Amino acid sequence: MLHEPEDIQDLPNATDAKRLKGEVEFKEVDFYYPSEKKAALSSINFKANEGETIGLMGGTGAGKSSITQLIARFYEATNGSITIDGIDNRDYTVQSLRANIGFVLQEPFLFSSSIRDNISYGNPSISLEEIVEAAKRADAHEFIEGLPNGYDTVLGERGMGLSGGQKQRISIARALLVNPSILILDDATSAVDMQTEFKIQAAFKELMKGRTTFIIAHRISSVQHADQILVLEEGTIKERGRHDELLEKNGLYRRIFDIQYQDLEAIKAQTIS
Ligand SMILES: Nc1ncnc2c1ncn2[C@@H]1O[C@H](COP(=O)(O)OP(=O)(O)OP(=O)(O)O)[C@@H](O)[C@H]1O
Ligand SMILES: [Mg+2]
DSSP states (O other): OOSOOSOOOOOTTOBOOOSOOOOEEEEEEEEOOTTOSSOSEEEEEEEEOTTOEEEEEOSTTSSHHHHHHHHTTSSOOSEEEEEETTEEGGGBOHHHHHTTEEEEESSOOOOSSBHHHHHHTTOTTSOHHHHHHHHHHTTOHHHHHTSTTGGGOBTTGGGOOOOHHHHHHHHHHHHHHHOOSEEEEESTTTTSOHHHHHHHHHHHHHHHTTSEEEEEOSSHHHHTTOSEEEEEETTEEEEEEOHHHHHHHTSHHHHHHHHHHHHHHHHHHHHHO
């Protein structure tokens, strides 16, 4: 939200999206970034039902983030349509659409301000009780209480920093306060090690409850429980299905799985010897 790449305007008859259910559908979507000759996305079709988890996999530049940018209308599809709850996302006002969408990114942006302000984005209408409640659900309350000034601890002061896992918990608490119906986790755990990822999984699960969630990940472990996994390559969906179905297809997903599984076995072997 802090890096709006383009000035997208409301259409003249745009309506306010109230609380959306979070059904997201792409129909024949092609997308070119402004002044790019090569398509970032071609013929994208999928439907995410309310509350489903969609895993997005694929190498760098495959188009994963572009899909999520289109959902929030940071850009507009060149061809095809994107509907949310059956209505084209261009027919909602930008502000009301984005109020329904929460992002958790790879490197959460923290301000040199108090923990409290970092969780509430400095919104004075959010009470400390609400902030503490969100922090508890994000498994962040305990470490915050352990900081020199608790919720009033100012980040960035006297080298006051947080670990990768702690930062991610702050961003989970933020997203809980926003309470979006659509949640986008873009590489949210790639900056932390696997052990930390494992520890914050419960907080992510709490955050995802009852929301349509798009998980962009490189690790199979992050998407294997998704209702649908879309495997992208060069802007197109190469494979789709559930984890087990994709393993049986013996394609790209299977190859990624085999490589990651081998690495895991190698780590285990090293730990034992
Ligand atoms: N702002 C931009 N302007 C022009 N081209 C872009 C822009 N952002 C991405 N692209 C291009 O669009 C294509 C898809 O990029 P995208 O960021 O969606 O990939 P990704 O799957 O999220 O990759 P990664 O895993 O590296 O984040 C790539 O070819 C990329 O270079
Ligand atoms: Mg990306």
